[in-house]
């Protein structure tokens with residue numbers, strides 16, 4: 102046990118949340134395994150169509166009676182780029198498509214799910230916990246969700262944390278720059294919100310009254326204790342769960358996570374148009390040469406979708422997005438429940454040794 106304001110509010114045993122990871126890793130089996138083990142599993146619903154989301158929620162409910170969360174992307178209005186920006190990017194990507202033997206594309210039709218429709222499913226299904234990233238939902242939407250769900254927003258700076266608290270969220274995730282996947286930044290330039298977890302957590306904790314969950318580079322019990330020492334009330338871990346057997350990540354992605362002996366991640370906009378941290382790939386190296394402007398999210402995400410999909414089908418990790426945090430070389434392939442228990446055991450042992458060191 103490690104009781105904190107977050108464990109009390111979410112009705113969970115351990116202050117450990119498995120991050121919602123859109124795009125396939127967070128299978129119902131992974132989510133339920135984490136919740137059954139005493140943490141909070143999260144469905145990464147960002148890319149799911151409403152009925153797919155409903156199905157996953159029901160599948161999780163068949164596997165656990167414990168609380169779980171759904172995570173979605175708040176879609177701020179996108180300033181449409183000039184057509185020339187999109188055409189120039191597509192021409193460049195067509196060179197890659199030719200090299201990969203893929204048909205060229207002339208148009209990219211966005212097929213992203215509608216946030217309002219996804220929210221309707223979350224409300225109808227009375228999901229116990231709702232988390233979101235990339236912005237703040239409209240106040241009416243937030244109130245509607247809060248009738249049945251505890252609401253968790255994502256901040257990458259003190260300013261965003263204060264804005265989320267003022268909007269009335271119940272808890273917030275403070276995402277340090279070590280984190281794998283997309284940055285949640287929604288106020289100001291993404292490059293100005295690259296604060297490490299160690300520096301960000303205490304600053305956020307000092308400025309808000311609501312409980313704070315630390316995210317970014319935390320993969321084990323040592324990281325959990327460090328985050329609690331900085332004032333966090335729980336941790337959210339993404340990368341740590343990616344290589345578990347329950348994770349839906351591609352087998353080669355799982356292998357790449359553990360191959361590197363030291364961090365080999367980088368922040369890039371090349372896959373989706375939003376800044377995100379992943380393992381360096383050939384695609385990232387090629388896109389580093391791109392002379393033009395990268396279209397914003399979700400346009401770039403739509404433009405690159407066929408390339409990523411074909412790469413996964415052909416087992417070519419160099420053209421897949423391999424999102425990972427800076428601590429990825431520490432991850433293991435243990436089942437999710439064992440991982441949760443291990444994190445808690447190491448946290449308890451770390452705390453004991455610290456107490457012993459202070460009072461020998």
Ligand SMILES: Cc1cc2nc3c(=O)[nH]c(=O)nc-3n(C[C@H](O)[C@H](O)[C@H](O)COP(=O)(O)O)c2cc1C
Pocket residue numbers: 120121122123126145146147172173233234255276279280281282283316317318319320337338339340341424425426427428
């Ligand atoms: C593969 C992957 C996908 C992610 N997808 C999402 C997502 O859909 N929604 C979200 O709020 N955060 C997402 N994140 C970020 C996590 O919420 C969290 O901030 C991050 O995993 C913490 O850093 P760590 O990966 O070092 O544990 C993703 C992270 C990874 C690694």
